[in-house]
Amino acid sequence: MQQVLATENRIAKLFQFSERKVRDYFKAARISPGKYDLLQVIEIFVEKNLGKDETAELKRADKDLKEYKLQILKKEYHHESDVVRIVSNMNYNFKSKLMAIPSKISVQLLNKNNQLEIEDILKKAVINVLEELVDYKYEESEFGEDEDTGETYNKID
Structure with a gap:
């Protein structure tokens, strides 16, 4: 498979990261200083972010449930x-x-x-x-x- 190269600056704009974060986040995809294998960068990003949305949603739902239970105990909500x-x-x-x-x-x-x-x-x-x-x-x-x-x-x- 052919390598698609992208600069650190281009990846930073693509993912809305700082260039420093790009260097830290995508170390494994680095080909040479300032140059990265774009396909490998995308794979790393997907792997690291897989399931984060679900986890965040579960945490938010759990927090909401706790708030509602507290409001019920405070008699702000009724059955x-x-x-x-x-x-x-x-x-x-x-x-x-x-x-x-x-x-x-x-x-x-x-x-x-x-x-x-x-x-x-x-x-x-x-x-x-x-x-x-x-x-x-x-x-x-x-x-x-x-x-x-x-x-x-x-x-x-």
């Missing part, structure tokens, strides 16, 4: 089942409040003929329910549910 339970509870309470508006307001609207007055009463009732939604605080019960089995257990024990 999906907890979020679903809280949102479902909030929606149920909100729906109940909305469904109660007609029975609460109907008495106030009995003798009203003025459309603006009726709208004002209805608007105040809806705003009241929406404000309760904004100020919603989930009160966790003393019972929990095991994620794996679905069985209910007492959290206090």
Whole structure:
């Protein structure tokens, strides 16, 4: 096979290395001072960098996992089942409040003929329910549910 020669300067530009790093990194491919066998340089580069991307990706994933676990311990993240339970509870309470508006307001609207007055009463009732939604605080019960089995257990024990 024919040798393809490349200068130290050309290899440095190709791999974005300093010329000093080229000398250290590709010693085995050096033919003469400042001249290197380009095919051998490429083989050395591939051999030395094979698997580095996968290793770096695994390290990054491991680091991310540790950060997420720490955030979970700090209560910055919550399990999906907890979020679903809280949102479902909030929606149920909100729906109940909305469904109660007609029975609460109907008495106030009995003798009203003025459309603006009726709208004002209805608007105040809806705003009241929406404000309760904004100020919603989930009160966790003393019972929990095991994620794996679905069985209910007492959290206090």
